[in-house]
Amino acid sequence: MSKIILVIKSVKHILLLIILLFSIKAINAQEVIIGNITIIGNNTTKESFIIRELIFEEGDTLSTNDFEEAINASTNNIVNTSLFTEVNISTNINNNTASIEIKVQERWYLWPIPQLTIDERNFNTWLENPNLNRASAGIFLTHNNMRGRGEILKVLLMLGYNQKIGLSYEMPYLNKKKTFGMGFQSIYTLKHEVNAITEFDKQVFLKTDNNPIQRDWLSTLDFNYRPKHYLHNKFQIRYHKWEFADSLVDFNPYYSPDSTNSLQYFGLFYKLKLDHRDYKPYPLNGYYTDIVLSKNGLGIFDNGLNTFSIKSTSRKYFQIHNRFYGAMGLIAKASFGGFQPYMIERGLGYGRDYVRGYEYYVIDGQDYVVAKSNIKFALVPKKIFKVKKIPTEKFNTIPISIYLNVFADAGFVNNKQIYSTTNKLPNDFIYSGGIGLDISTYYDAVARVEWTINAWGESRVYLHFIAPI
Incomplete structure (x- = not known):
């Protein structure tokens, strides 16, 4: 019972x-x-x-x-x-x-900003030899959110070391569903000094006193398609025209195809992007991935230029515990087709494609891979301050967050076109590690101070103004 x-x-x-x-x-x-x-x-x-x-x-x-x-x-x-x-x-x-x-x-949308720019790949290379010989001055007018539809107008006028004039306009949405947009840009550049060759893994510049050493004109027509919130497609038709001084192609016969003094070609560009980052300027959670296809030379002009590349970038951001965060990034590029002239060849050391600790170097090559990793601690989680003395709310709201981080990077560049035997970094595994302090603040601004040691045992402090991954 x-x-x-x-x-x-x-x-x-x-x-x-x-x-x-x-x-x-x-x-x-x-x-x-x-x-x-x-x-x-x-x-x-x-x-x-x-x-x-x-x-x-x-x-x-x-x-x-x-x-x-x-x-x-x-x-x-x-x-x-x-x-x-x-x-x-x-x-x-x-x-x-x-x-x-x-x-x-x-925000404030109209920015007529006086410009003083230095013709360097990054701020650290200029700090290595600080002078204003490569400075250009002008004005950069940006009108964001034109007509209240997110349209962007940019006008650029630069004088000095490099003369440049440019105009671009972007219309994100043209249809009722707000999925299709268009844009264009046209920019003319005149240079008296260019990076003519790489020696000892550093750029070597060639300068002319009177006549320009290089002129180029780039025009593009852009088509954007965003069928979903986080999925972006961009297709671009490009026209590029170059003119080179005799002294430039004599100094480096590989600078242009067949050492030509003039070059023009059409190109195609396509980018597929999936973006789930929580805050694009300095993400803490989410992920980002893209695939970029680029074709230079369509056979319309007989100039020997025929290259194709595919590049992909993936980044993952996550919270580890409370105020600890992690991030990982992977960049890979592969090139196909014929000879790549020096003027368009891009390995590591340009834009965001670099291994930390090698900011002073460029690594020439047609294919490369870079892996990056970060672990960070929020010393000051995001706080918002109101500056009462500033009368307008467009400028008196100041967010700030500060992060202490440790990081490690690694990369490899495959170079099949050897211009100089003095370059040791191509076709060699490189790596680095270090610690840094990041600040994310006003109007999407980011500043980083990093101490890094690379595979050669070189340790330096570097400054950057973009998120690390």
């Missing part, structure tokens, strides 16, 4: 447990209906542009968990347009219907 009572009690406990589990599931499965969506603070920006960044619409039905995730993701999407200093989405749920209020603070 006691065994029967024990079995009955066990069955009751199991039934209670099942009921409890179903109750928890039912609570989590409660649904929220998206009601009215109102936007406040968009004096310039069209409502439709902001609505485009939301991953929900009026009338959608979401579970409570999905609803919270949708609010956070939509906030990040609006922030990542880089049009607002602050974005807050508040909700009011009544009878399972959520009213949404989006409050934004717009």
